[in-house]
Amino acid sequence: MRILIVEDEADLRNGLLRLMREEGYAADGAADGLEGYRKALECDYDAIILDFMLPGMDGREYLRRLRHTKRTPVMMLTARNSVEDRVACLDSGADDYLAKPFVQQELLARLRALIRRNYKTANGAINLGDVVVDTVARRVTKAGHDEAVTGREYSLLEFLAHRRGAVVTRSELYAHLFDENEDTLSNLLEVHVCNLRRKLGAELIKTRRGSGYIIEATDRDVPKV
């Protein structure tokens, strides 16, 4: 999962970037509205954390422009917590908002909810046959037993699990799992897929030659109407 953080306060931005990376997200930062807007257009982020008051382009203007082309989920951070501000914030196209100062747990939970909603996943635990991906605890179990996976392996599995039933190309994986500062030209991806297959069974992640990887949807995943 890749997150963009648009925040002009450097201390807060760096703190958030650190938090996101510790949580296993790939995170990019932008110090003002224009830079944030450019980055949001360049790359398909899984979510954007956007400060309401920004130099260059304020949060509302940012959203107005972004919504012309992108449906990326946006979490608005606002220091103003009046009803008018909250309504203005949501009506301008934000998917969620959080008032400053916030508690990190709440920010992370809301972010997970935004991402789940975006991928139409019902709850925090994704069931893939006998393998279960717990997106809250960031844990993987196979037949009820914890499987030790590295952060990167977990991120890869979680992304494929959210998109289960669909082929995910290698470039998509690179775009969503690595931030702008990481070297994406390495062949780390194959190593991680290989490790996951070794730990969770060779059949879980299938390779579609020439296009990418897929986790097949099980019957249980068919949305109940």
Added chain:
Amino acid sequence: MIFQSIRWRILAWNFALLAATATVLLVAFYRHERQNRLQEADLKVRQFMTQTMGAMGELVPGLGGPRGAADARPPPAVRPRVGDSPAQRRLKAEQAVQLLAKEGAWCLGATIDGKVTFRSSAAPEVDTLMPLCVEELRVEDETPSPGRPLDVVLSHRGQRVLIHRPPGQNFAVFGLNMADTEKYLSGLAWRLTFAGLGVIVIGCSIGWVLAGRSLRPIDRIASTAEAIADGDYGRQIDTAGTENELGRLAAVLNDTFAKMNAARDRVTQFTADASHELRTPLTVILSDSQGALRHERTPEEYRTALETIKQSALRMKAISDGLLELAHGDAGAPPPQDDCDLADLADESVALLARLAKEHGAHLVAKLEGAPVKGDAGRLGRVVLNLVINAILHNEAGVTVTVTTGVEGAFACLTITDDGRGISEENLDKIFERFRRVDSTRSRHTGGAGLGLAIVKQAVEAHGGTITVESQVGHGTTFKIKLPAAIIT
């Protein structure tokens, strides 16, 4: 109470005035009319008396003969002739009286003790009349006027009565039936009463409408004030079509409401800004402390987190200090009137800031001449310090900051000029506003809370002075402070 309202009071006064005026006018009119009718009746009675006096002289012994020649002569058929017997003369006289007594007129002859000796056909019952006549004559006799006939006029039971008594024992009563006149007068009284009531009702209705019309602006003012009290702060009183005193009142109130609304908006804005400014460093503190406590960290990581937290706390301190200073200034206590000199204050500031200037590669130049003022030396010193620090920190290395003081006419002046990057025209208007920073990304390393220039402006204005700023992008900025110069003793 509804009857306590101005409209009802106006109506009550209107009613009282109208009722009094109508009553006085109509009663006067009625009395005048009645008087006229009575005089007319009296005239008729007297005329009748004159006409019948000749005949009555025959019928009532001692009444006296005819007075006027023609008037007193009875018609020829009943005129007494020479040679008529007394009975014939009396019969003729009676016929003459009957002939003359028309249109409600009548007459009586009587002795002084009330015994009727003659009675014309239309005469009323005498049971109550005679005692009255006797009593009247007795009263008149007590004021003696000997040798002259006595005439008394009075009204009795719808009759106008004239008692005629020549000196002697017998008297005659002449009367006129007033029934028609009474009927006319009572009809008139009713008509006048109805007319009066009509005038009062119409007058009060018009008064009610007029009072309502002239009081309508008060209703509008009241309803608008109620709406404002209920939280609709933007409301204005509709003053269309009201150009009287109430219209002026409404305009004044509108102006007051607008000013209060603007003041309220400023306070709301300021509170929101202050809250926002305090929340931002608070968020950093919370975020970094939570981040640091999530896992075990290296000492270096803890140090970095604590350093960030300390910076944020310092920023919060700067903001709350600034807000406190502004709040003190807003409270409006006049500054103390100590003797001080802007040149000394500038000199101190330049000395204090020499090291900071050196660190930032700025050149400080002071051209100081005496500029004595009265005021709070500490507060004015912070003003100078604040402006010089701004000039150093908000420009690149190599900038020259010139501080000049001197007296211009009645003013002590201080200018701080730099040849730095300048401020764009649109931002120039905003720099004295609270929490307005021209460039928010720069505020972090300069540690500004966005209150410095607002505090400077407030301090200068509290001392009765002005601060102006001129700037050209790329050429530099000049702040100029003018304070009333103190007279050197």
